[in-house]
Amino acid sequence: MQELPTAIPDVDGLLLLQPEELGAKLLFLVRQRGANGILNMNMFHPQSMISELWTNHGGALKYPREREDQINMALIEAWAWIEAQGLIVPALGMNGQNGFRVLSRRARAFENEQDFAAYAIARQLPRDALHASIRENVWLAYMRGDYDVAVFLATKAVEVAVKLAVREEPGFEKLMGTDLMRRAFHPENGPLADMTAHHAERQARSELFSGTIGSYKNPQSHRDVNLEDPVEAMEVIMLANHLLRVVAVRLAAIVS
Structure with missing residues (x-):
């Protein structure tokens, strides 16, 4: 997810985010990719997106390599939280079995990050x-x-x-x-x-x-x-x- 350092340039700020807060950023970056036609059939692979951060595409890495484990763990937690809430689901067929995900109907209904934030808060009502x-x-x-x-x-x-x-x-x-x-x-x-x-x-x-x-x-x-x-x-x-x-x-x- 090469867009993430632009959306959240400060590493310390990224690591301070709770899984649901970071998850909001990830969801809307995925939606942006879909809108821009970057995703194939709107499918994406969370682990591949994490790997993108540490792949040098002709330029310097935007996050420091020494923070890689911390950043990866934060992203894994965020993706896990998103999936646990039913906001991403396995793609149909073999693609889903191979780790590819798609946005759920609920996730596609969010108009902006404020909608997502309200949803995350609402989940706290026991x-x-x-x-x-x-x-x-x-x-x-x-x-x-x-x-x-x-x-x-x-x-x-x-x-x-x-x-x-x-x-x-x-x-x-x-x-x-x-x-x-x-x-x-x-x-x-x-x-x-x-x-x-x-x-x-x-x-x-x-x-x-x-x-x-x-x-x-x-x-x-x-x-x-x-x-x-x-x-x-x-x-x-x-x-x-x-x-x-x-x-x-x-x-x-x-x-x-």
Whole structure:
């Protein structure tokens, strides 16, 4: 991959990149080769591309030979990460068996490196760690890049869980949103309040639930919220995930 030293001229900078970060560069260099007609049927051989770096084509090597092992290992890790994510797949037939790869449909769908970066971040959302009520719909919406939808579904699930937990309590029939949260976790008489905790902690929990719904669920309900940051969306989803577990714990304590 003779284009790599032009894309990343600093060796130390290259070695500091995580596999997914270096992988983004490699994917788009491969796409550029395909667009320029350099690749045969869009197939490429990752190991051959690594070897290109150390082949002298009439000029001096652009990376220092003494760093060859380090650079090769970084590239091997990047290619391995890319393949593990299903972004490159074996070419059909004997070519694939001989190490040739092609870009997957997902990889070809990336418009730019920012799309890839968002995808790499999205992969960090731990699906198996999510509460059962949001494990499927929220995770799928997030992976599609519908971050505002994922946040709304996650916070809506918190509201639904609280509503179900207090459905037998009188006076809760018409409550919803922040009013529901404040009443359900009221530090003095809320049915979901933990009366073994200090008053300040009970108050804080009431505010945590109402603040989450007021800040993240209600705005999504009332207007279009263009949430484009996958990290922010992930943080809100994990906050909602924690609140769902709190509700489950409190409900179990009440039942017992």
